Amino acid sequence: MVSETENLSKTLCIKTCDHVITRSSPKPGYFFRETLGRYYTTLCGSVIILLTVVMVAFVAVKGLTAFIGSHPISPLQFLFSTHWQPDASASEGGPKFGALTFIIGSLSVSGLAVLFSAPLAIAAAVLIAIIAPKSGENFIRPVLELFTGIPSVVYGWVGLSLLVPFIRNCFGGLGFSLLAGSLVLALMILPTITTLATDALQALPISYTEGSYALGATRWQTIYRILFPAARSRILIGITLGITRAFGEALAVQMVIGNSVRIPGSFLSPISTLTSIITMDMGNTVTGSDWNNSMWSMALLLLLITFGFIVIIKILGSQRTEKRGSNA
Amino acid sequence: MLKFSRIAWIIALFFTVSTGTVAIAAGNSITAMGSTALQPLVEQAANKFMETKPDARILVQGGGSGTGLTQVAQGGADIGNSDIFAEEKTDINAKQLIDHKVCVVGFTAVVNPKVTVSNVTQKQLVDIFSGKITNWKEIGGPDMKVVIINRPKSSGTRATFKKYALNGVEEAAGISLTEDSSGTVRKTIAETPGAIGYLALSYADASVRALNFNGVTPTIANITNGKYPIWSYEHMYTKGEPTGLAKEFLNYMMGPEVQGKLVSALGYIPVSEMKVSR
């Protein structure tokens, strides 16, 4: 509410100022004192819109060529078939472009990563926000922020040199596996989810906690019954952002999952993802060939699924404001 | 406000300069682009070439065989490096491209050192890669599961191996691991019991065991005399007959400096030594 009034007064102020100035401003140099700056910033804003539109348009056009070209791939086959034989000759039944294996691979590796990291992240967020706010704010949080910046190739490299041999020795199999991929991703998105969940818990009004304590609830009861439900949608936004990041990650995953084109049967089976197949095949295929075009279709699919995540975040966000509105 | 317009000028200037750079870059330099397998050789050769001709500039870029062929066909690069014949890639107008075979690469099937097998026949290799043989004891090895380490389907190495070692037989889907590069393949095979894969001869070191193929040891001598069949050319394609700097550089590539020293130093086989051709 406060910020709204502030905004209102801001806009009011700007409007009146504009008004005054425009009336008294045929002075020379007004262009340099106001108009140029305003145009420049507006231009910057437009550049962002333009960039997004151009990018989405280009990837969409390129991604759709595979479905409309000279020998089109059926979109249904692309989405729901697991037959990935882009190099099969006509005698072997012609090339087949079913990307379902990669879609499932991407979804399972990022979903599993979130399953691993979300509980830990939320627990750590409770520690930072509620149980030990002082050391949380001064120590744990800066450390977490430090870790959001670590390059994904470093995560991949550690996964390859530590995690893969570890899994091979402990659980058998090859080491390159769904499990390795999702653990690497889980570690990678941990700081992101923790930071966002902490923000969510800290944003709650202190009166919630005080009220609950006053009613005699223990801390756990307060957290579990009051704070979690109240911060639910923001925590979920954090988790969705985490899954978005995991889903789009390419190199760290490609290094540890083994890149076997099949649907994962167990945690230990090697898999392929949309991003890993793009990294491997994009450069080696001829631009304009069906094979290469199908890579672009996968890029488009990545884009669309990311949009899906954004929509989820939007819905969660609007739920939050609605709730707040009804509370007030 | 002055500051602001100054920034605008700087940005404008920067754009002008950069456009100028592109214009000049197009003048007296050439770009060779494509195969990452061939890239080290071309890079080294280009560095040596530029030492002798300081005003010449050869930009060597990777990107993969497909990118190389596409770029040279579209005029984006002067030379396209490729692991395979342009004719083998569909959607490329191979007729307008001229092939320069710069060297030969031999490949060998390699296994984890714990696999005691030392020779495979073509039939056995096909059975392994098509999933019919799943345990090494079936061909006289230890009781160990076969683990196949493959290259991506778009890789030139895989195409060569499939064509000459597997007789064109497609491997069964989903039974193998796929690694993008020779280094990872070697590392994985060395670490994984029962693993089999294939590598360029120069990559096959002591950490893995190279297999004889139909009783023939994969050596340079056996490749040049035609006994050992798993090898391929490395190509540098130009669009039409090469001219100017591109011609000079390709001549240099075929000359004694490169063919005599560099090629064998990097583990390739000079084309001139080949007694057979394809």
Add this chain to the structure above:
Amino acid sequence: MPETSEQIEAQMAKQKGQGVQIQKNATDSASVTKDAARCGFCKSGNQRAAFFTDRLATFFFCSAGIFLVGLLFIFAGYIIYAGRDSLTFHFLTSPPRFMQKGGGIGPQLFNSIYLLIISSAFSVPIGVGAGIYMAEYARPNSITKAIRLSLETLSALPSIVVGLFGLLIFINVLGWGFSIMAGAMALMILNLPVITRVAEESIRNVPLTLKEGSLALGATHWQTIWKLILPAALPGILSGVILVTGRIFGEAAALLFTAGMSSPHLNFGDWNPLHYASPLNPFRPAETLAVYTWKVNSEGLAPDARQIADGAAAVLIITVFLFNILARYIGRTLQKRGYSH
């Protein structure tokens, strides 16, 4: 939590009954009442259980937090430990060697820094401009909404998609070839949303009185922004920008198909950006440290590939940490010097 306060809480809980339950749904409280009815003086038993659960939960949260921090420390410690031998001046400055031991990461390190500077030269003016627009000029209309949506979209994009877009536009359409410029553009797209958001937030945090005073004195809105608001918001913007560039330093997926995976021979005596061998030439291919880390582990032609990868990873992580510390330091010092108020 001290014993006494727990006792007080216990007292309060006894008085109020399971007051908290009122806030929850009916079934929950019904089951509690049922429980209470079953055993005679169940209340205290219930409370004991509640405290036990509370303790258990606290223990769980603490151990989760410690586990997390410990995990991250082991992670960072392992990387730096593994790469400790490589952290020499020679390794940081000499070029990689081909099929020989003892190569360094000099050109890659330079490329990373140069690429970062060029991409910031584009993304900072545009990002800060857009941030100013969003904080100061934007009216609640559809354009503002579109910008917001674009920013959210851009920041959620997988970096490999951005890289592919770069390949499409800068390499295939504009014909720049794999080059620093193409890489810088791709990085700019990744940078822009974050810089815009940081700039907008920092500007919004500037006290309103500053602005009102300036406007009252007859300055135009833009003059106010340029002379007062922007300097006041500078610490925030600057530390945000440094943080972002630190993140960009480690980006690899977006650069594979834009800046390329090769590093031509550089002549570090020639600083004319128009010369080919010059390190400053923006239209040469440039493999960055992060890309090299990825590549060296796969195309391990040098016998000490493992060591190089370890060293490169350590350098990457240390650089990111340095960026982080620098951002914090700058944010704090500028604030202390009183630039902000």
